[in-house]
Amino acid sequence: MPWETVIGLEIHVQLATESKIFSGAGTRFGSAPNSQACAIDLAMPGTLPVLNRQAVDYALMFGLAIDADLPETSVFERKNYFYPDLPKGYQTTQLEKPIVGAGNIPINLPDGTLKNVRIHHAHLEEDAGKSLHEGSFNAAYSGIDLNRAGTPLIEIVTEPDLSNATEAVVFAKKLHGIVTSLGICDGHMAEGSMRFDVNISVRPRGSETLGTRTETKNLNSFKFMEEAIALEVNRQIDVLEDGGVITQETRLYNGDTKVARSMRSKEEANDYRYFPCPDLLPVTITKAHLQKLRLSLPELPDARAERLQQQFGIAAQEAEIFAYNPALSDYFEVAAKACNDALLAAHWTTGEVVRRLKTASLELHDSPVSAAQLSTLLKRVGDQTISGKIAKQVFEAMWLGEGDADQIISERGFKQVSDSSALEKIVGEVLAKNPEMVRDYVGTEESRRKKKLGGFMGQIMQASRGQANPQQVNRILVEKLNEAIHSASG
Amino acid sequence: MTLKYTDIERLAMLSRLAVNETDYSAVCARLESVLALVDQLQAADTAGVQPMAHPLNASQALRADRITEFNQQQAFEILSDNTHEGLYLVPKVID
Known part of the structure; x- marks a missing residue:
């Protein structure tokens, strides 16, 4: 049965701010563990978030660049779950009223066609910390580094408009170009500045209903993304053709081993109990401010x-x-x-x-x-x-x-020799040293002689230590060889 | 609204609270009374009323993008009972 693939992407883009989204701690990559995690990032009791203006502006600039709807107000919500790298027990994010509404990103496909990829929305949120599972500590433990906690992100969510790995990669590269051109993200994918989650499903070609999808998370290179999609599409087709069913699940792809595995099932944990964050008021965006940003877009x-x-x-x-x-x-x-x-x-x-x-x-x-x-x-x-x-x-x-x-x-005396008499001397010497080659050239059919010039050129350039003007040498060489042809036939 | 014991189990799991089975009926009764209050609030006629985020109808204040915090890692570390070279150690989590 011929199958078709349906792909949607969720992309986490770290915003290139100096400080965090809700605190005045720095965001520099590669700092000593927890040296950039302040009381707010650590969720110390009594601390309150204050929103970073630059993070808001960067999100809006992205919205303007993709011609998105930009609502007057957006609201932060709490997404509740427990994990050691999330000290508050919730991620401050947006759900019902994201800062950037629907937009479009057209892409040029390799066959020359233009395809529009619809953006469902993009929302502002904070990044979580990092859990390290291997290190110079007791193997029964995980090490938590909260430097990344509170780094501003926009999460960009596409509609399921992509049909294969190539399209997904073309889109990803275009998006990378947009955010780096805007200067809102440094684009360093190996450092996690852009991370792709890929939602994939397959269905019989021509079918209107979507198949069950899986999500492969945290791909941080275009190459891994392409590999992970190809692998997952083939896996799903194999399962379906063997009469099986696809389970909705989250998968992780290991770019080194080229293997993907299912993550621990989170069926219960998926209840995030979102509610508007009482610590943050709705963000209001005026038309005048948008106009100012629009005019400043690079x-x-x-x-x-x-x-x-x-x-x-x-x-x-x-x-x-x-x-x-x-x-x-x-x-x-x-x-x-x-x-x-x-x-x-x-x-x-x-x-x-x-x-x-x-x-x-x-x-x-x-x-x-x-x-x-x-x-x-x-x-x-x-x-x-x-x-x-x-x-x-x-x-x-x-x-x-x-x-x-x-x-x-x-x-280094690299100056090119363009002095005709000097060049004529070198060409003459090379020809004199290679009578066999000259005879061979003269005896070759005219249409094929050009190919034989390379051998002479190589020696002449070597004799001049690469400094002879190649155009001039070529002219002198052909002249001298023509003389040889004439004298042979005369 | 009537809660079942399985609801209590699920809520306890989501909240990471250890609730003893012997306490289930008491917890159930207390939560039901909270939900009754919510039902009472739900009954109010709010047609045409905009949700209120702040009594003064304010919107979010924004701060300049400047680093204002300095490194207090060593002070914070004292609050944790298990650290290693700047990392906070927790029982292994991997998914």
Whole structure:
């Protein structure tokens, strides 16, 4: 039986505030255990929450970016459950009146079609602490670190509009691009800044009723998300085809072992007994405030891709890379303007710079080569002082902190040889050393001779230590070989 | 509303309260009287009345996004009877 998959996502996005949603404790990732958990985060008796204005604004900015309904009032509620990393015994969240209502996020699918993904709503809430189950403590215990407790989150809930793992990943990447472009989230997925819960069900193709769904929680990479969906879809189809039934349950996917398992059943615990939080009043959002935020919104990925293509004439593929990486895009724009060759700048930024950063596991702001420094190098490629090949060597030296482009080029004598007489001499010497190759070239059919040039070029570039101007060498080489053809036939 | 013993068991579990079976009928009676009060409140005619969040009709005050708390981990740690290198230790929980 042909099956179809129905996927909805719930995404937890940590907001990039300095302090927590309800307290003045810091939110920096990787601090010593419990060093950022204050009396409010620890739920000490008598403490009261005070809402962080920036968290509210970040949530509203997301709502504006996805053209969502933004109600005038939203209400915080208590979601009650017991777990050691939740000191209050409830999570302060929103249910009936979330801050962001229904919106839309259109995505471009690999086959070129545009698909709209409806956003059901997005609500503000606090993150829980972390439970560590392994460490240098007695194995009968779990260690609780409450630094994360109270970190502001928006939970974004989609309608079940996605049909496969590819669509889910395209959507997830787009969402990542939106929140990082807005600057409301640092986007560091490995640190848990964005965590995806995936609701999956399958049904016979064409059926109108939804199948029973399972939820795979806390996926923190696009790759794991893709793997977990594929695995769960296949599992559900296998169960159904063997005549079984799908149990509604929460599952956990282990990206290292590539195995998913059912979490302990929480059938009773699912009764969260929500009620409006008496410690917090309804939040009122004025139209004037929304208008102010709307005017301050930074450029979003779709708009950025379009502008970069128009302004710089770069390819759609490169524009797309920049669209989802505002920092890289800014780097490119600085380099492109400074060297006055946008195509070259785009090529180098998306190629060499990205590759080196990845290899060194560095973020762009830690790049040893700044956009301005790169642009000096590219200028030397543009004015043919050095070839593209030598430029990579110069770039490597710049990366290792050995100086700026001009300094390295002059110190190492990398300057490209464009002096015709010098080049003619080198070409002549290489041809004289390889009479066999010349005979072979002359004897080859004209249409296939071009392929034979590579062998000569390699030797000439080697003889010039890579410094010969390749276009010029090519011209001289063809001239000299044509002479050889003439003298052979004459 | 009449509560059954299974309701008491379920409520006790959700609230993480240890209720002795011998106390069930007394707990039942007390909860039922609370629910009777709720029923009485429910009977009031509230058609057209907006729910009130605050007697002064105020809305939530907001604070600036600034770090105002300093690290008091060592002071808080004294309140816990089991810690390890800054972590609070609890009987193993895993799900």
